Amino acid sequence: MPMVFVHGVGNRGGAAYRRRSAYQELLARLFLLPAVSDDPSGTPVAAPLWGDQAARARWQHASVPGRAVESLGGAGPDLDQDVVAAALEAVRWGRSGPDTVLLDLAAHRLEDAVDLLFAALPAASVDLGTLTRAAHEAVPVLAYLRAREGLYPDGSSQERHPWLAGLRDDRAFVTRLLQASEGWAFRADGTPFETREAPRPEVLGTRGLPHAVGWLRRQAVSAAQQPLSSRLIPALSDTVTACLGDILVYLKERGTVAEPGPIVRTVGSALAEAAEHRSDSDPLVVVAHSMGGNITYDILTHFRPDLPVDILVTVGSQVGYFEELKLFHASDEKVPNAQQPKVAPPATVGRWINVVDLNDPLAFSAAPVFAGAEDYRIPTGALWAHSGYLNEPGFYERVARRLRPPR
Incomplete structure (x- = not known):
């Protein structure tokens, strides 16, 4: 069973990203993949890094008030x-x-x-x-x-x-x-x-x-x-600037089907390669966090609508809100209407689970907007909700419960 992680905003290459990716792959193999695969240890897992092609501040965020005088305690760039x-x-x-x-x-x-x-x-x-x-x-x-x-x-x-x-x-x-x-x-x-x-x-x-x-x-x-x-304020400022920057750069540079942008090419290639290894007995699982969910949805509905994904898990994502604003290439301004109250899900996606922490301000529901999407709420009440999902074993174990066939 091939599996692809699509990360969210603020991720850049380096030791910290490699460490997190390796840790998240371990957790997926221990908790999530056993629910859907007979060989979780042998499953190929990909984590395409699109963040290096996203926002780059030309003045090193000098436009953020207080950046020159406020300090994060000398913690270093790898600090979460x-x-x-x-x-x-x-x-x-x-x-x-x-x-x-x-x-x-x-x-x-x-x-x-x-x-x-x-x-x-x-x-x-x-x-x-x-x-x-x-x-x-x-x-x-x-x-x-x-x-x-x-x-x-x-x-x-x-x-x-x-x-x-x-x-x-x-x-x-x-x-x-x-x-x-x-x-x-x-x-x-x-x-x-x-x-x-x-x-x-x-x-x-x-x-x-x-x-x-x-x-x-x-x-x-x-x-x-x-x-x-x-x-706390500088930390939140970093989160906001990373979120806004990566979203705006993606929307500006995502390109067309004939000439897709660099982020679409990076994620799309990883999805296509994983799809080549899937079969009826070895399906494809995609876990897309935050902005990664929006990118994945855009690819599966516009850039590569031919790619089959058996299980799509969006987590802490804004796909529902982006569709309400009609920001996707495939968005139809005429929906909703009396005949079609919800948007049809991506045609090649077998099952779509959308995970929302009730304390995560960047997580949006999908089920009210998309037919067939399943919203799953995790009520942690924790301040670290948005960035914590993929580092917490409990997330993978909870999703695995939803994926296992009923006893």
């Missing part, structure tokens, strides 16, 4: 600013400070703390080995969470996980989380089960998740020493 914003939010909510960023979130909802822990890993880790070990550690952690969710569907974090009581800091929290989840796994049908016959490799407890704990603490210490606005 949205994860920093999440750490800021956790400190603001927390009662004790930087040593309890995760613990304070866990007291409200353990799943949020786990999402932040894994979302921080690509920014916190400098080597693929650490990410690989932590990604594998996600399997027992998520299986354990799913099992406790089933036992206590309406219970609080303390009721589901009594071991949370008495913990003093985030390192103790991660240690207890790993201990509580040890031996848990998923069956082939996605149901969690516990077995003590699968011990946790020692390296996972010392070089995976705790590595992210130290990084989050350093960010939180820095955040606590500054006014919230001095770090």
